[in-house]
Amino acid sequence: MIRRMRGVIPESPMLNLNGTTLASNLLLSPIAGYCDLAFRLSIRPLGGLGLAYTDLVNPRGLLRQTVKSMELIETEPGDRPLAVQLYGHEPEIMADAARWCTDHLELAAIDINMGCPVDKVCKTNGGSALLRNPELAARLAERVVRAVDVPVTVKMRLGWDESSIVAPSLSAALEDVGVAAITIHGRTAAQAFRGRACQDGIARVVAAVRRIPVIGNGDVRSPADALAMMRRTGCAGVMIGRAALSDPWIFRDTHALLTTGRVPPAPTLAERLDFIRTHFEHSLRIRGERRACITFRQRVSWYLKAIGSFPAWRDRFRGLSSAAEFYALLDEFPQTVHLSRE
Ligand SMILES: Cc1cc2nc3c(=O)[nH]c(=O)nc-3n(C[C@H](O)[C@H](O)[C@H](O)COP(=O)(O)O)c2cc1C
The missing domain is CATH 1.10.1200 (Non-ribosomal Peptide Synthetase Peptidyl Carrier Protein; Chain A)
Known part of the structure; x- marks a missing residue:
């Protein structure tokens, strides 16, 4: 049986990153330890997924080719399109690592992590710690953009805490230095995973940029949630993380809803x-x-x-x-x- 959604108007199902068109505007979140190569290879054939990411990778480890870094960037031809996500705060090191990745892997994008709230990452001034220094964040992104010939994207949170919401102004600055898309998780770093992702915060980022796509993220648990987020915020695409770990068909179902207004029958x-x-x-x-x-x-x-x-x-x-x-x-x-x- 086909499940219909009332009043659904098909949304644009594609996403453009600096001229590279993704087949769908639905992205699989990097989830350290979970969205690894085995999971990506399993979920892609189900359909609907436009882009997947590696877990966050330390650029210094990558340049030393540590066992851990090499495992994190491990990929296969069936694992496309793929973005490598890097975290750090040193523009030159990040640029070198990004170039190393594009020299050795077939990538759709390099992503810079400006959202991870975990101590281990923030202590190195990477992840969401960059939200406390937007000038450095923009300079770092500019350096990475200049280093590679694939689109560079940024994934961030709304700000460090409620009193420092920098995502709209930082996103505009990142667009100016050539970043191809912003993914915005609608929480602050201080919130970690508490409360609900703030859709108005995502909408403010959409309003702040001129032409690059903004991808909304946070608490999407069903195709209807994704559609609602796109309608409420105007975001061009949606990134889904935790929900995909128990429902790998969520991309197939959401893509079907966005393009046909219908969700296919649940898997047997x-x-x-x-x-x-x-x-x-x-x-x-x-x-x-x-x-x-x-x-x-x-x-x-x-x-x-x-x-x-x-x-x-x-x-x-x-x-x-x-x-x-x-x-x-x-x-x-x-x-x-x-x-x-x-
Ligand atoms: C265990 C765990 C690990 C995560 N690892 C990463 C990561 O490596 N890079 C990143 O940008 N976000 C990471 N995230 C955040 C997710 O990508 C996503 O932004 C967040 O879970 C909200 O989306 P969701 O509600 O769809 O899960 C992680 C989240 C969790 C729960």
Whole structure:
């Protein structure tokens, strides 16, 4: 059955980054430790996704080619289009790292993180700490723009705290130095993940720039949320993070809603179990059995939550210690259950 939304007018489904057109205006958030290569390879074939990002990468680590940095930027031909996200505060180092990435990888964009509120990142004056120094933030972005020949985008929060909302003026300054798009998470750094993302704050960023696209982010949990955010704020696209971790079809469904006014039928149980298997297989191939099992102790429980309430099964997956056990559990999983989204 096709689920219809009343009164939906198709929105523009594409996004233009300095002349590069993305097939959809829906972006997968960087979520450190979660939206890795295995997840990206699994979610892309479901459709609707316009651009995905690596987790945030330390440019100094990348220039030293540390094991961790090389893992973070690991990609494959099926993982396109892709942006590498860098965090830091040193214009030259950021520019060198960005150039290294574009020399070695096929990238749609380089993204600069100006939103991460985590101590470890802010202590290095990177992430959202840049919001406290907009002049440096603009200079750094300008240096990166000059260093590479792919679009440079910036992901930021509204400001450091309520008393210093700099996103509108900083976005205008970043547009002036050649940044191709702004993603704005509608919270301050001080808020971390508390409260609700402020849509009026996103709208103020949309109003502040002249021509570059602004991508809204924060608390989009359904296709209807994405449409509402675009309508309320005027943003050109939407970035979705946490919701995709339990509902990987959210991009397919949102794209369908934006282009046709309809949301396709919810995935069947067999499709959901297939997705879990595919994601595990990518993890197994890329990271090996031990790490795949550790990752899936948690990931399966999120996927199962979208299917229904399965506390006993979640406990069984939580003890996962081998690939053979994973496949046996998946085969044993009841093949007929009530799906919570249907
Ligand atoms: C565990 C975790 C890790 C994150 N890692 C990153 C990151 O590496 N880079 C980044 O720009 N944002 C990061 N974010 C923020 C998300 O990209 C996104 O802005 C935020 O979760 C709000 O969107 P959502 O409500 O759709 O999840 C992270 C968020 C979480 C919860």
